[in-house]
Structure formats: structure tokens, C-alpha cells
Amino acid sequence: MPHAACIAGLAILAMTRMASADAPRVETATATHDPDGTWTISVTLSHPDTGWDHYASGWRLLTAEGTEIAARELSHPHVDEQPFTRSLSGVTIPDGMAEILIQPRCTMDGWVPMPTILALPQK
DSSP states (O other), X not given: OHHHHHHHHHHHHHHHHHHSOOOOEEEEEEEEEOTTSOEEEXXXXXXXXXXXXXXXXXXXXXOTTOOEEEEEEOOSOOTTSOXXXXXXXXXXXXXXXXXXXXXEEETTTEEOSSOEXXXXXXX
């Protein structure tokens, strides 16, 4: 009997891992300082989107302290477009910041716990 319980436990663990696929990953990101003083941030994400039930649904920009600067919503899955790049223009970044954090999100697992650091180019 203990052997059967162990096998059942492993089966449940395997199903849990299959239901929770890889988190969205920032492949590359760029920051461009625009003439009006704002920034355009372009982020390339990869994620094993499976359809409307599980897809990369956005990313946000944070200060090192965790304050949200801006967010980019992604309104549909990108099953056949991986990796994919989306931009956000008109971003106001406080003066003196040398870097920002990019935190992606997916519909199933929420926000990725470890954001990606993006160094800002000199103006």
C-alpha cells in the first residue's frame, strides 16, 4: 500500500507541474529616450502560450523600490508568435534613475517574482 500512495503522490505532483507551465521570460529589452523627454520601452517576451486560458498577459516597469512606473497590457495569446516584442511609448521615468525593472505576467501564474533589470542609456 505505501508504494501505491507514493505513486499517487508523484502523479499529482506531475499534473501540478504540467498545469503550471514556464513563466514569461524577458528575452531582450531596450529603452529609447524620446525628444519630448519621455521614454519608449520595447520588451521581447517568450512564453509557452497555449491559448486564451494561459498566455503572457502583460509587463510592467518598476523602480528599484518596487513602485510601478508604467504597464503594458497584452490582450490576446501569441501562440504562433514566439518570442514577440511589444513597446510602450510616453513613459515618464524619474530623473537620475540608471535602471528600471521589467516584470512580466501570465494569466495562469500572475507576476514573475524576479523582474529583469534594464539599464537606461544616458540621455
